[in-house]
Amino acid sequence: MAAFRIGIFTSGGDCPGLNAVIRAVVAAASQHGWEVYGFIDGFEGLLSPVRYRILEENATVGIASLGGTILGTTNRGRFATRVGLGQIQQIPKAVLDEVWETVEGLEIGGLICIGGDGSLTAAQQLFEVKLPIVGVPKTIDNDISATSISFGFYSAVEFVTQALDRLRSTATSHRRVMVVEVMGRYAGWIALFGGLAGGADVILLPEIPFHYEKIAHEVRKRIAEGALQTMIVVAEGARPDHGQFVTQDEETEKGVLGEIRLGGIGRHVAKMVEQMTGQESREVVLGHLQRGGPPTALDRNLGMLFGVAAVRLVEQKRFGEMVAFQNGHVGSVPIREAIRATKTVPPDCEEIAAARAVGIAFGD
Amino acid sequence: MAAFRIGIFTSGGDCPGLNAVIRAVVAAASQHGWEVYGFIDGFEGLLSPVRYRILEENATVGIASLGGTILGTTNRGRFATRVGLGQIQQIPKAVLDEVWETVEGLEIGGLICIGGDGSLTAAQQLFEVKLPIVGVPKTIDNDISATSISFGFYSAVEFVTQALDRLRSTATSHRRVMVVEVMGRYAGWIALFGGLAGGADVILLPEIPFHYEKIAHEVRKRIAEGALQTMIVVAEGARPDHGQFVTQDEETEKGVLGEIRLGGIGRHVAKMVEQMTGQESREVVLGHLQRGGPPTALDRNLGMLFGVAAVRLVEQKRFGEMVAFQNGHVGSVPIREAIRATKTVPPDCEEIAAARAVGIAFGD
């Protein structure tokens, strides 16, 4: 009799800890005597009967410490189900049929999708046509509301923190304002946690529209008090309060918001602060550096717990569910509930309150 | 009118994140317009009217990223209140009087003690003679039951993980068994979390007495399966199951346990495994390397939250209480409750269950 066989794939932007999940799935499946097929390049791998490789237990030793995903991923392609925020597009029936054929043809008894919001929305659609799929949440931004924490987030925060450590010595030596742009289009968790740990003086989040005058005031106050530098961390999605500016569609690429869209918010903040305070300002965009590299210990362990839990969901035939971390434990929720809401930073959360208590400014 | 004045000191073994607490206390106090006196070398600083330094806001910028404690610490001295596990010794009245004199003389309105089990026991005694003291838990081993997590722990885990990454390449290249001894006399949290993240094949904890035959069996099985190396993580307090050996007092330094006490459990495990399997084995003792270095982002943020919370306890005159992290939030508990029990690793916890599910052995 052939061994029970599961499939696994990674989808969307890469994130530290993906390989830890894959490793745990393979190792746990191996304890059950199951085979694991790894589909290549995310959902795209499901559209071909040959775009997979068999993942042996021995061949995955040590991969948990590697960044990226050994299976490849893509955040484009025929499965892209989110056009804009909240808009959901149905996967064409022809595509669903192709997936069916692959999964049936390869006799896959359980399919593990590691992905973010968009990918999970697609996974839900596959589940609704009776594919035996379970989900593992992947969000470097930590913005999936159904799980209180996910792997990759703290690795990104750690990198931001170490980058701030590096940049502070230059900022101090040159008596500069240093503006550091970090990930976070809709949710500012990385900016908040990284900014706090890295000693930022000002933190700008998408959740708290900021006033340039407040930032300039903070910089001037610090200089007056003898501070040698000001470190500003800005999430890529942070925006100035519209009241200050002639608002216009960012898409038109005109005016202030268009300028921000083209050059990045970091560059704009640096330019404005230098203009308003006369203080030499520089910006650094951390970009893709935040995604790569070895995951932190915490993220590797979270990846392992998630991978083991995903195998258990398959074992218990709880398809349509997604692994989630809630109240300090790994459990699961229906995928359809997980994709409903984005978890943004509450402006009155514990960390922001503490940050304000130590004198950190948020631009409001 | 003179400013309100608080005191702060660090006590017991050093731990990444101490400076993050100190920084947050100084910054939060500065927002209140309070003065902060930092007592030098732990409780010893309280015995002298001059063994302190005034901590200015400007002078503590950036210290959160530094290992150790800028105030110094000691785990010896006239305050040592724990002789063995569970035995509590009263602080002599003369010593209490000296402390009173210092605190009164310097007009300290609130005293923040950052310390572990033993130090908090002493702090409780100070509180009982009406000193305005509050506590911040410090335990790199993560073994204070009143707080679900404390700063420093994840920094140690991170170092252990990176050390395992380094050692695996040598172990693989030489087809060796590598035994890595880590901190954890009574609680195996560092061995467990570090071992999991670092890809250990065998993890030995104080909470799970181990059998050498089981370890040897694991090593032999791995070789048979083609594994190139075996990584064993052992907590310093892990011990072989007594049934296997003629048990005797470890203190007498005779027999197996005496040998372990003198040479370390890591060396003993390496020796036994090499004898029993014929496989070349090496041990590495991580020792003090686990304590130093910059704290991780998580530990810096935890330190900040704890420092801010400690200042709030003083503000609210909730003396005799200790900051604690519970159910995902920072709150507080009476110090006397916090020092009652050591939080050890439950052998049936989620992480161990997951580890077993991926084939990791625990020696039982």
Added chain:
Amino acid sequence: MAAFRIGIFTSGGDCPGLNAVIRAVVAAASQHGWEVYGFIDGFEGLLSPVRYRILEENATVGIASLGGTILGTTNRGRFATRVGLGQIQQIPKAVLDEVWETVEGLEIGGLICIGGDGSLTAAQQLFEVKLPIVGVPKTIDNDISATSISFGFYSAVEFVTQALDRLRSTATSHRRVMVVEVMGRYAGWIALFGGLAGGADVILLPEIPFHYEKIAHEVRKRIAEGALQTMIVVAEGARPDHGQFVTQDEETEKGVLGEIRLGGIGRHVAKMVEQMTGQESREVVLGHLQRGGPPTALDRNLGMLFGVAAVRLVEQKRFGEMVAFQNGHVGSVPIREAIRATKTVPPDCEEIAAARAVGIAFGD
């Protein structure tokens, strides 16, 4: 009798290892019983009788491991002597007089200037009006011809290398072209050494004008051979071969070169490669991240050797000389000789020959 007194300052862009030089100067001076005055903010500190601080031996312990400079620096100000490449402007006599007054007034018997090309040019002018000055070369780009190596360079190279390690996992996971822009306006040493160590497939240097068609060809060839990603390292000063484009002054900000000047060469290369090959391309600009952080062991030791050598130059009254590393040893050269030529990468050097031998492309 008053102790002999020396002055020290750091000038120009900051660079890992500056504090190692300062530490060594203070420690070596302390062995002689000399006092050390540290002037603040580079040459600017010499214009004021109070802009210095006395550097005590004890207070400089451990600074060698810190990035930046504890003395501050500036690359602007009244001393800026280089308008463009090769153009030298004389320091106004009034400014020279002010410096004289400071140095005489404070009874400085020897002045150590740690700086780059421009700063050393100013130092030479101070020497010519009989100020007792010696130089220490500072060039993170490694482009001062009189010294075969200088501190800071290898720290920058190490960061570039680690950044490439991080970025490769993302590039591979997404099957992308990743373009990494690094420092090096006139000399491509950082791009060359960092690119080689970090496993770049294409390296673009200021010294070797490149053809976009060659890069696109390389990318296509790699895809055909099954490569999952292409890593391109580009020095900020690298430029396409003019023959390919309607050349025009970069200053006019029109056409291709203007576009490069505004957006950076990295962005331009990414855009062109994506257009020409259809392969998804991303750029990352390492910027200021390359300057900060703790110096590598090699740079700390080089800093120490240079600091000790500078004190020896003062001791031997060999003013007007600059410390230099030549033929494997630390010696000295006249400052006026050191500032004559920029050390660029010879296109036929050993490293480029080896790189070509392993199949790395240079765009030519």
Added chain:
Amino acid sequence: MAAFRIGIFTSGGDCPGLNAVIRAVVAAASQHGWEVYGFIDGFEGLLSPVRYRILEENATVGIASLGGTILGTTNRGRFATRVGLGQIQQIPKAVLDEVWETVEGLEIGGLICIGGDGSLTAAQQLFEVKLPIVGVPKTIDNDISATSISFGFYSAVEFVTQALDRLRSTATSHRRVMVVEVMGRYAGWIALFGGLAGGADVILLPEIPFHYEKIAHEVRKRIAEGALQTMIVVAEGARPDHGQFVTQDEETEKGVLGEIRLGGIGRHVAKMVEQMTGQESREVVLGHLQRGGPPTALDRNLGMLFGVAAVRLVEQKRFGEMVAFQNGHVGSVPIREAIRATKTVPPDCEEIAAARAVGIAFGD
């Protein structure tokens, strides 16, 4: 016609940079259209016609950043040619015949041996029976006299430096003496370069027998001057000056030297310093941690240069030669000359002179 075929193997203790050499050899050979056979587990691989794997260009991408050796190695076995220092044992004729058979049978036209002193001695014997062998020097201790630098050394020095950074915060916080034992049985290069970069106060080398009284004096002097800690770096082969002790054979495991042999010199120094000064002292043995992990940029580049040069030696049929770095360039020397002498630290070298100039003590 079959492609020209070369063989490669790594021998002796592992060392960062081995994979960089392997990668460069494979990539350079691939440019020539050659095949590369990688023999497994050092010389042992040469004794079997099947103990190798074909190294494809694509499969070695990215390995230069990995510690250890993907080919495995051993420092034991039938080829061990050095019993003690300077004693050379001939490889038995039967073993030589087996190697001949493997190399002929597989039609290997050139064999690249990456190894240390002992391995190169064996390689020379293979050359003398007309095997087409060339050498690449591997010595983490930097003690092969024919090459001024070798890969792996600076990676070890970097780790020692970072370990000292970590340990200093603990030592300072606890006002302790910290003794750090590092690699270096006969040559103290790692202790010297790592100690200098890591800010050691006392450095003990095999080349400079030390007096405990001098170390104790240094510790007492530092305490008197207000130093908060003393960092002592000791090479594993450093020994106290024999005049101070009843000398006896270290092999007999009696007396002082026997104690050092069993417990390590680090532990002995810590014990003696604590006894003599009353100052709390701790030791840390860095051991295998120094060997693993990703090589530094410098070591990767050196590995690449050496790999390319080895392929060139094969191409030019310059068998019996070894790659070497001399006078700033990569060249070659006859293997038989390379194995004659160990390169120890000259007690009057530039680095020691500079170290003494800044007040660092060497125990003499």
